[in-house]
Amino acid sequence: DATLTVSVHASPFRSRFVLISVVDRGEFKRLDDIRREFVANVSHELKTPIASVGLLAEALQEAADEPETVRHFADRLGTEAKRLGDITREIIELSRLQAEGALADFEQVTIGDIVEQAIDYNRVVAKARKIKLVSGGELDSTIYGDPARLVVAVSNLIANAVHYSPDKSQVGIGVARRNSFVEIAVTDQGIGMTKDEVERVFERFYRTDQARSRSTGGTGLGLSIVKHIVSNHGGDIRVWSSPGKGSTFTIRIPEATQ
Ligand code: ADP
DSSP states (O other), X not given: OOXXXXXXXXXXXXXXXXXXXXXXXHHHHHHHHHHHHHHHHHHHHHHHHHHHHHHHHHHHHHTTTOHHHHHHHHHHHHHHXXXXXXXXXXXXXXXXXXXXXXXXXXXXXXXXXXXXXXXXXXHHHHHXXXXXXXEEEOTTOEXXXXXXXXXXXXXHXXXXXXXXXXXXXXXXXXEEEETTEEEEEEEOOSOOOOHHHHHHTTSXXXXXXXXXXXXXXXXXXXXXHHHHHHHHTTOXXXXXXXXXXXXXXXXXXXXXXX
16 A cells, blocks of 8 residues: 655756656655664664673673683673674675665676585585585576675575584585576475465574574574575575475576576
8 A cells, every 4th residue: 555645846946847756655664664673673683692791791700710610601602792793794794785786796607606615615514414415407507696695695595404404414406497597496304394484484583483492593684685685686585395304495596698
């Protein structure tokens, strides 16, 4: 229910012209709501680690002459500091992507190179948990894009796939050309998600209950970042998932025409 306000003004510069301004109040309000909600979410997400840092500092002071306890609190302080760093970095990245829109500096890139780098970023964590990263398909496909951002997008999907998978399982990264689009599908055999959860995964800060209860905490911003990168490339992202069986996240980006 958008409300368009059309105003006609006499031009202050030349009497022959009139100025017509069209303002979509509905869109204004929608963007303002999104901004307010984002600020509220950010404050909420930062409150907990900030409060923890304060409490841990107090606890450290009180435990000054007990080395074991000091080490324990210092460890937790390190974890909270890392979390604050992760959240801040991802919020900044998300704002940059929103501000930059589709105006980024694009070049022709080969998907195989992107996939290889994204796998490299995740190799150490995957190896530690004996998870196999297997890539295949039409890796010679090309698209126009920002290589660094594309690596972040694919790498975030692989990181999630690894994160939410059992040890000794497999994560597949498959590339296919279809209807002038290049598709990159990241498939895991992990915990999967229900239909309701799938619908919410791209919301900022959204994490499923299962993800929240895991000790290794994510930020809930990774997929929002992926979605923005993909839409800045004129593409989209889709999810298939089944609880207990696994998930597939598929990115589609227009193929580069030679
Ligand atoms: P996070 O930092 O928590 O991983 P994301 O935005 O990347 O944030 O993902 C949002 C939520 O979606 C995750 O917390 C998790 O609940 C769910 N999710 C994402 N990827 C997967 C996956 N491959 N398997 C199961 N759940 C996933």
